[in-house]
Amino acid sequence: MPYKLVVVGASLGGLHAVAALLGALSPDFPLPLAIVQHRHKESDETLRIVLQRSSGLAVCEVEDKQPISPGTACLAPPDYHLLVEQGTYALSTDEPEMYARPSIDVLFESAADAYGPNVIGVILTGASADGARGLATIKAAGGLTVVQDPATAECDVMPRAALDAGVADHVMPIPEIAALLTRLGTVVPKVGV
């Protein structure tokens, strides 16, 4: 299955986890990454800057209707839900879900809706149950589901909640998640005649 989009959800402890994941991907990693990291609604650009420092990929905060472009890691801005449409990101200030805006479920469910089996969903560390439902939706749409090994997570509540949903294709520590994404993202080039 040629994957077209990676969606990542992280909460408590996510700063290090997301930095580790992005840091382990090579600068020419070809898939777009959309990331929801729970954070305070008045947080500034620090998260983006810190992540950019640890990654060779371009890291940005999403602006409304920004095109989904390869090799770019896009963060949900604070206090907005991040959604996926065909070819673009979209934002909204609909009610928080499970106390969260941005919500991981909202990102994952919209990604599954727009990209069906071409989505890879990744749940990392956190102290919430956000993301479990979204991961199940990705699975149901034929996408690939990955959960950080709870034993390696700064906070294991969120990975465990995702595992309890019973839909994880892979459970692994972050370096292996990065290796898996790299393998899946690399499309074997067609040999021209």
Place this chain on the structure above:
Amino acid sequence: MTELEDLEIQLLLEGVAQLYGYDFRNYALASLKRRIWNMVQSEGVKTVSGLQEKVLHDPLCLDRFLLAMTVNVTAMFRDPHFYQAFSAKVVPMLRTYPFIRIWHAGCSTGEEVYSMAILLHEAGLYDRCRIYATDMNAAVLSKAREGIYPLEKMQEYTGNYLKAGGTQAFSRYYTAAYERAIVRPWLREQITFSQHNLATDGSFNEFNVVLCRNVMIYFNKTLQEHVHRLLYASLTLFGVLGLGQAESLKFTPHEHDYAEVVQGQRLYRRMR
């Protein structure tokens, strides 16, 4: 499954547009879909078609539909930095005008409009201003007109107001009664509230300032482009357009006709 869902949604929006004239057909689909499904649940029906039947046959259900399809979240001095930048960079320009016309498009329940009135009052410009505040939804407009808000919100708003550069005691601007904060009548004097739908109504005046914040994020590209043309046509030369924190002019039809007033603050001046 999704194909059928998409068809049902299309039919629902088509029906509402034809029967009632409220056109949601070019709203951003991903979040609209979620709101439709939330309403399917809250109305106790099973399918989008079930919702369609209810909305088309029951005008009271339409009122709920309009509220359910739009996001009305707003706050006084939301994004304080925006107001700070407005005071610093736009107000000095407005001082040179004898008369100032301002349009808040998509004003929801009015908090943003009163914030602007307060800012202009403190700048000593309010007497010279006329503010037109519009929204497509009559229900939120009547709340805006009343200017009555939960008293408990005032603590947060006072904080925003101070961060925005407010210089007075914020409590000057409302009276408290029964857990409610009522905006002072003199603050409402220069404001006209009226119904206007950005998707279907045209330009109705020329303005020195147009604020359309956190409204177009709910539209798809097509409707966004339409609205950008409308706002551009409604601005005087060197008039200022204000957008929401996560919105920009990038990839819009008039991107190159504006100059950024303050970097990162979503304020743009029409240059041609």
